[in-house]
Amino acid sequence: MYDVEREKKVIRQGEIKMKKEPFVTKEQIEEIVKSYPTPFHLYDEKGIRENAKAVKEAFAWNPGFREYFAVKATPNPFLLNILREYGCGADCSSMTELMLAHELGMSGEEIMFSSNDTPAEEFVYANEIGATINLDDFTHIDFLEKTIGAFPKTMSLRYNPGGVYTLSNGIMDNPGDAKYGFTKEQLFEGYKLLKEKGVERFGIHAFLVSNTVTNDYYPTLARTLFELCVEIKEKLGIKISFINLSGGVGIAYKPDQVPNDIRVIGAGVQKVYEEVLVPADMGDVAIYTEMGRFMMGPYGCLVTKAIHEKHTYKEYIGVDACAANLMRPAIYGAYHHITVAGKEDAPCNHKYDVVGSLCENCDKFAVDRMLPKIDMGDYLVIHDTGAHGYSMGYNYNGRLRSAEILLKEDGGAQLIRRAETPKDYFATFDCFDIIKGLV
Incomplete structure (x- = not known):
């Protein structure tokens, strides 16, 4: 589990030196949400390309070198095609991953x-x-x-x-x-x-x-x-x-x-x-x-919005994402850094649990996390979700998987996987005609 006291110490040592910088600005998020509501997974095309190039150069001394990107980490064809431009193949562990790689021409x-x-x-x-x-x-x-x-x-x-x-x-x-x-x-x-x-x-x-x-x-x-x-x-x-x-x-x-x-x-x-x-x-x-993680992890984030605050025995911030969008913190206490968009330089002087809406008490993105004061409507950037983020999503409580969006090198945004709808959730209930009228 993450050591809260250690985090406070890190913050005291110097925020500027230690903090993680998001690859997306508040202004860019505000532009994206005009077309695609939160929550969504966002990927940094520039960062992905620079990293893939660095990997290729690091092993250029070996003529037979090949990086087989672990498809399970981020199974998105748009992202796989970017990596293919740098000579990457695909590491597959299931029939559907094999089919995806083959469909892309591999x-x-x-x-x-x-x-x-x-x-x-x-x-x-x-x-x-x-x-x-x-x-x-x-x-x-x-x-x-x-x-x-x-x-x-x-x-x-x-x-x-x-x-x-x-x-x-x-x-x-x-x-x-x-x-x-x-x-x-x-x-x-x-x-x-x-x-x-x-x-x-x-x-x-x-x-x-x-x-x-x-x-x-x-x-x-x-x-x-x-x-x-x-x-x-x-x-x-x-x-x-x-x-x-x-x-x-x-x-x-x-x-x-x-x-x-x-x-x-x-x-x-x-x-x-x-x-x-x-x-x-x-x-x-x-x-x-x-x-998988090294190739894509730092170049993805989960963007979510603060929609509720709760003041009981602790201070809670409720966001519109949940563990169904990013399960790593919930299932084994994994640490994901959080930036409040537009408040990157504000003092981290408020202690919060940042939580989702699932009927599970482990549905928490952060516990006792020191963050700037969060106001309703603020956008939170949850870092390092580019691998084992979207791919580990699920539909518990009927929650639907979010969209995946690529932040292009020119600053524009491209939808590379739409968000699920109730129709997707009910699609396998073919024997229930009544369901067809609900979506």
């Missing part, structure tokens, strides 16, 4: 299919469109063969080293508790079996720690995987063609955090590459990444 090696507990029909479709299948479990080798027959020429396996993974800055996670991936013994046996069955090109994938705010994570993971790939080559005579570092590179949700520097991260991976792979005659191995 096929073959542009699509990575990394799923778990996978239904047979999804393997069939992934194989049909030529996606690279990244298997999550040893038993899936037999399951895949029974499902599609002959194996594709390229296959990838997901590795889980088990234990506890610790970085130099104290960030820890526990791969041993995760449901994903092969053990080392299963991995070696899996590659041997796939080679016997005609697979010619092999990849490896691993995801160990979530949302790291450190430049050390990718280089640390890279060393683990690079050394493992050298061992696979020496013991099995199998050369790994691509190494997928997956996601885990996080963003600075809190104002006192120092954001990751993707160019430093890329250089760190290059250093380990040259130390481990090049001497092993593996200097042509391609590096892949699957960043």
Whole structure:
């Protein structure tokens, strides 16, 4: 959970140095709401493009590099097409994500299919469109063969080293508790079996720690995987063609955090590459990444309006968004910074709970948050919702998903997904004729 006292301390240390700046102004919001009422998710085209360019440049030293954007983070075709302009592919984990990527014209090696507990029909479709299948479990080798027959020429396996993974800055996670991936013994046996069955090109994938705010994570993971790939080559005579570092590179949700520097991260991976792979005659191995949060997170925000205030045992500000629009704070206390539009330089001298309308007491975007005085009608910008924001929305209490809007580089606004209507909510009740008269 977020430490309120720490936030107050940060504010006292200096608002100008520590505060997060929104990419949209009050004046721009006021113009947008003339056409699209709050709440809505807003995306920064300029920021997305600059970041995608930086990622491409950071790994330009590796000729085979490709970023496979994690579609689950932000499944919007307009945004996916922007990333494609910078060479990005799609990391998919379900049938519908595969269909979305394919409908946008992606096929073959542009699509990575990394799923778990996978239904047979999804393997069939992934194989049909030529996606690279990244298997999550040893038993899936037999399951895949029974499902599609002959194996594709390229296959990838997901590795889980088990234990506890610790970085130099104290960030820890526990791969041993995760449901994903092969053990080392299963991995070696899996590659041997796939080679016997005609697979010619092999990849490896691993995801160990979530949302790291450190430049050390990718280089640390890279060393683990690079050394493992050298061992696979020496013991099995199998050369790994691509190494997928997956996601885990996080963003600075809190104002006192120092954001990751993707160019430093890329250089760190290059250093380990040259130390481990090049001497092993593996200097042509391609590096892949699957960043969702880092690619899109800071370049989206949830714009909502203050519509109620309540004075009881605490001070509450009720907004027209709710956890159905952004569930991360409600389900696990995730911190999202909040800016009151037009009051960016006002003192944060009021303590509020910022809440939504769901019949759940956890429907809170902030608890005991120090903010400027909020007046009814003020617009609140909830930062860093560009990944795992809209995509995790739901319809509890009959709440409807909001619109998605792209703030163009020229300052204009483009609707890239309309808001849901009651007709959408009732669309699956085809057997109830009475419903048709309600919408």
